[in-house]
Amino acid sequence: MAFLTLQHVRKQFGANAAVEDFNLDVEAGEFVSFLGPSGCGKTTTLRMIAGFEKPSSGRISLNGRDITNARPNERDVGMVFQQYALFPNMTVGQNVGFGLKLRKAPRTEIKSRVSELLELIHMPDKGDNYPHELSGGQQQRVALARALAISPQVLLLDEPLSALDAKIRDELRNEIRRIQRQLNITTIYVTHDQEEAMALSDRVVVMSRGAMEQVGPPFQIYNYPETQFVASFVGKLNQLPGKVLDPAAGTVQCGDVAIRTTTPIEEQAGAAVNVMVRPEELDLGAGEENQVSGVVESVNFLGAIVRVRLDRAHSNGAGESITADLFNERLLELPSVGDTVTVSFPAHACWVLTAR
């Protein structure tokens, strides 16, 4: 029996199904992210675990105990909010110790636990400061310490980094992962930032419009997306429209060129499909099996990556453009806008999905 399970959890707001049939087993100590665009139901699901929303149907159990209808103050979960939600009338120390104070823990115990946590978040001398005296990043760390002070069984984070600057976000992201590993606490993390989700998680749940699209480790989500949504939401994606030539041989006709893929094709010959291939799988030149040419539309030098966009309009309706991400090299010769250029990719780098 997994540590935290959600079974057929649904949430209905009037006529709108915010969450449909959510099923998940989370192991103890696992770091799981809920990833998706706004409105996909990830926050609602998190709030149901925390107890701030009641599921319309389904079951949630934690460590063997059914908490579906338990009140939020009886659940033994710790929550970190996007807007920190630190109590403005209390110092950092009082904020962190609040949960223990409510549990009537002795003063000495509260004091030592608070300093222990302030050490953990690397803010040992800020105990007497007030929230409004701290920066956003510092406040969020205090919020984290406050949630952990009561040693909850599960840590829930609702887009904790969204309100912070990019640089602080990176730092704090690593902090969160470090602390989670150190305490080995089961964690659910909600975000719309796929880089965050993939960098932090053991597993990612990709959600869209209330439904779970795919669950799996980041590598799998990225390289073996199971639906159109997951493929295009996570990472960048090229989609070449075409018609299936021979399912057994794995060939598809995309405009003026035939593409072969090693991923099995389930559609029939003649079916309209999209060939998917990630930009980083494309090389400049005719080195690999599948070759696609086009007129260079733009060359963006992003530093480590050079992003080349080819216009394929001339290849009789075989898709409008294709983007290639090339690694930068000092001897790299960048193509110019207007050049006709060929890019290529191996057969195992692409896969096929039914066109809609």
Place this chain on the structure above:
Amino acid sequence: MTSISEVGGNRPPPRSWNWVGIVPFLVFSTAFLLGPAAILLVRSFQANEGGWTLLNYQQLTDPQVLEAYGLSVRISLVTAIIGGVFGFLMAWAVIYGGLPRPFRSLLTTFSGVASNFAGVPLAAAFIFTLGRIGLITALFGFFGVELYQSGFSLYNFWGLSVVYMFFQFPLMVLTITPALEGLKKEWKEASENLGATSWQYWRHVALPVLLPSILGTIILLFGNAFGAHATAYALTGGTLRLATILIGAQISGDVLQNQGLGYAVAMGMVVIMGVSIGIYTILQRRAERWLG
């Protein structure tokens, strides 16, 4: 400094002349606000025979004056505290008490009306309610309780207090509602998440955060009652000697046997009002820091 072109479209005048536009306002304010206040201030330091003196202020300990101030302070304190507490409870009830939604805007609109209902109409309404032949007096009588026999009177301290509540409650409601609405939802959720009950949340988080606003508004209510004249006059015709009534009487004739004292009393009132508004403003700023 500013990129806005001048009236008339000529070249911009030097910066220091910009304040000219404020002159009409300053003239008007001086004529009808600052001037009268200044006159009272100056004359309060003048002796009846001419020359300057502090005698008038020393005479503020005159029993008549003390009684008037004392009465005003007491009624202002009572109506501010009771009005503040109950007004807060009413605002809480419609915002967080789980009552049907329409009641919220109803209370706000009604409070806007009621807080301006002071003066003659209010006094009249309460005469019809609790006066000697008022509706409620009659109702009590019906059940065998003779209100006026047992010492109650609309025209004394407690009667007037009851009447004052009619505009004190709403003022509290209107002023404290933004503060109550400023309580972040996440604070309640965070406290629940840490194990707090509703009551614990209010005790440890919400009320401490609201305290500056509540205190500030109670002080505002104090000032409001202290400076009230029309309602008391309409109700008692001057028999209840509040500080404002005393000043009113002084205007009509020299009831204090010392013109200068009258001015001192008026200035004393201005000082008290000024201090109230001042404390209120300071506390409001404090509150905004946490709730803004």
Place this chain on the structure above:
Amino acid sequence: MTVTAAPTAVETPAAVVTPAKAGTGSKVMAWLILLAGIAYFLTPLIATGERAFRAIGGTFSFEAFRRVVSDPEFLRTFGESAINAVLTIFVSLLVIVPTAYWVTLRVPKLRSVIEFITLLPFVIPAVVLVFGLIRMYSRPPLAILSTYGSTRVMLICAYAALSFPYMYRSVDNGLRAINVRTLTEAAQSLGAKWPTIIRRVIFPNLRVALLSGALLTFAIVIGELTIALYMGQHTFGPYMSNLVRNFVAEPAALTVLSFAMTWAAMGIISYLARRQPSSKPKKAV
């Protein structure tokens, strides 16, 4: 006079807060408080209404109203007060609007000074103000209070001064809501001259704020007692006061009318406040 339009009465309402669900215990307490409040507030109104609509025989009747309205003094004093109110609004707007605009655009540093002055009516209660006014203007060289007419002018100016807190706040909020500096600069960059700016950009967007301020001022002036009384003015306030204290004719009906008028004015203000424009002007300029 206890004029107490609260600070938030004319502000744009913020987004409505949706609080978490209340527990049963809280709900019971909330209902009790609400019922107590309703009982307290409605009882005087019911008592007054009962008296106003009661005829000699104890049945429902408009007799009291008829008597009130047919009293020539009623019409005269009400008319005089109404005219005073309108003139007050006029004077107040004339002083406040340009000042608020000027402060916002040209001398923002003087803002706190101006705001302080507009708050003086809270610090100088009506009875003290009239005391000072009378003492200031009854002796030469400022002997303005010699005739009824000139005193009336003084009364109107005093009322205008008393309306400053509400009028200024209303207009200031309105100017802030429409972000007047940006609007003016945008209009100027498009080539508009001052009269056009005031007419087409400022005024339409301030309409709601101006109306709110005006209605509030009307409510304040119409029943004002203290200043009118001590200046010997025969306006609606002293008229009502006389009636109430001498129980001549039917003060109940009068009270009902007065209350109805205040409610109407406030109701309109609330309605207008909800339609306050944001930084987007409704009509194309």
